[in-house]
Amino acid sequence: MTDIAFYALSALAIWSGWRVFRVDSMIRATFALMVSFICVGGIALLMSADYIGIATVFMMAVEMMVMGLFMVMFMMNPAGLNPMQMVHQHRFSIGAGIAAFIGLTVAVLATNLPNNPLPAGRDTLHDLGVELLGGSMLIFETAGVTLLATMVGAVVLSSRPGRFGDSDAGAVPPGLQPGGQPAGRKVEKSGGHGGHGGDSSYDMNMKGAPKSDDAPHKRHGKMPEEES
Amino acid sequence: MTLTAILVVAAALFGIGLFGALSQKSFVMLMMGLELMLNGTLLAAVGFWAFTLEGAPKGQLLAILVMAVMAVELAIGFALVVAVYRKRQADVVESLGTLKQ
Numbered sequence: 001m002t003d004i005a006f007y008a009l010s011a012l013a014i015w016s017g018w019r020v021f022r023v024d025s026m027i028r029a030t031f032a033l034m035v036s037f038i039c040v041g042g043i044a045l046l047m048s049a050d051y052i053g054i055a056t057v058f059m060m061a062v063e064m065m066v067m068g069l070f071m072v073m074f075m076m077n078p079a080g081l082n083p084m085q086m087v088h089q090h091r092f093s094i095g096a097g098i099a100a101f102i103g104l105t106v107a108v109l110a111t112n113l114p115n116n117p118l119p120a121g122r123d124t125l126h127d128l129g130v131e132l133l134g135g136s137m138l139i140f141e142t143a144g145v146t147l148l149a150t151m152v153g154a155v156v157l158s159s160r161p162g163r164f165g166d167s168d169a170g171a172v173p174p175g176l177q178p179g180g181q182p183a184g185r186k187v188e189k190s191g192g193h194g195g196h197g198g199d200s201s202y203d204m205n206m207k208g209a210p211k212s213d214d215a216p217h218k219r220h221g222k223m224p225e226e227e228s
Numbered sequence: 229m230t231l232t233a234i235l236v237v238a239a240a241l242f243g244i245g246l247f248g249a250l251s252q253k254s255f256v257m258l259m260m261g262l263e264l265m266l267n268g269t270l271l272a273a274v275g276f277w278a279f280t281l282e283g284a285p286k287g288q289l290l291a292i293l294v295m296a297v298m299a300v301e302l303a304i305g306f307a308l309v310v311a312v313y314r315k316r317q318a319d320v321v322e323s324l325g326t327l328k329q
Contacts, residue, residue: 002229003229006229006233006234007233010233010237013237013241013267013271014237014240014241014244017240017241017244017245017264017267018244020248020260020264021244021247021248021251021252021257021260021261026256026257029257029260030260033260033263033264036241036264036267037263037267040241040267040270040271043234043237043271043274044270044271044274044291046229047229047234047274047275047277047278047279048278049274049277049278049288049291051288052270052274052288052291052292052295053274055292055295056270056295059295059298059299063263063298063299063302066302066306067256067259067260067302070256070306070309071256074254074255074256074309074313074319086252086257086320087251087252087253088251088253088321088322089250089251090251092250093246093248093250093251094247094251096246097243097244097246097247097248098243098247100239100242100243100246101239101240101243101244104235104238104239104242104243105236105239108232108235108236108239109232113231113232113235113279113280114279114280115279115280116279116280116281116282117278117279117282118278118279118282118283119282119283122283124283124285124288127283127285128285128288130285131285131286131288131289132285132289132292135286136285136286136289139289139292139293140289140292143292143293143296146296146300147296147299147300150299150300150303150304151303153303153307154306154307155307156307157304157307157308157310158306158307158310158311
């Protein structure tokens with residue numbers, strides 16, 4: 001029974017993992033990845049790693065929701081309405097993937113793996129809880145602090161550079177002259193779906209200078225070294 | 229269900245993830261490849277714990293660390309995607325030929 005469930009879950013995990021890069025719709029790709037993660041969580045449950053399995057399922061469900069959101073935000077073709085080719089160095093990638101699989105498989109098969117399976121009836125969940133809040137508390141808490149630092153880093157990276165920089169996003173500043181054009185940041189009209197990185201970055205570097213009025217540039221901020 | 233079978237499945241997931249991470253143009257799809265590689269790593273870690281450690285609970289800490297790495301990768305990765313998109317309007321790898329300009 002366990003074997004059947006394991007092989008079914010493994011097949012589903014690998015198949016959905018492969019589908020991730022084969023479907024046109026990005027949302028479907030996201031859900032395929034979620035299915036793959038849930039299958040791995042199920043395999044962990046079969047191996048009586050209850051905590052890991054259930055935590056994987058929960059965490060990945062949330063993560064894939066976030067990922068789907070970002071897909072819709074950033075992909076040119078989130079719904080997959082028209083087929084598209086979004087790969088580069090395709091042959092090399094296939095070769096690398098197959099080489100990694102074969103290499104790892106050969107390494108696994110060639111290794112004389114130890115065999116000390118889990119004793120039946122051991123309360124792994126209780127043991128893990130005692131371990132997490134006992135001897136290995138430092139590791140567990142280090143992971144927690146790492147996640148906190150990640151949150152801070154993500155906010156820093158994804159926010160505007162700060163009050164001396166581009167913090168005026170979305171705001172429409174008043175004109176420098178009454179009825180004049182709004183001062184400050186020019187809205188990018190070119191829009192960006194791919195393929196023209198160099199030009200658009202050059203354009204964006206020019207955004208600091210007010211073009212339509214000759215009043216002195218009185219806005220606070222725009223420190224020169226942040227214009228790069 | 230043997231350790232060998234689990235490691236082979238993990239290797240397959242890793243290989244697919246490596247293919248995705250190398251071949252996809254979009255940043256978000258690239259990160260899905262990385263996630264799939266970490267998925268295989270997590271499976272291998274849990275497999276090693278279940279079959280070689282006689283249930284010593286310290287073995288699961290590696291899996292917990294892998295999960296923390298997944299969360300960190302996702303958060304920082306998306307923050308980087310947002311930052312790069314704001315700076316250069318770029319959402320595919322080819323747009324970033326150089327580090328500056």
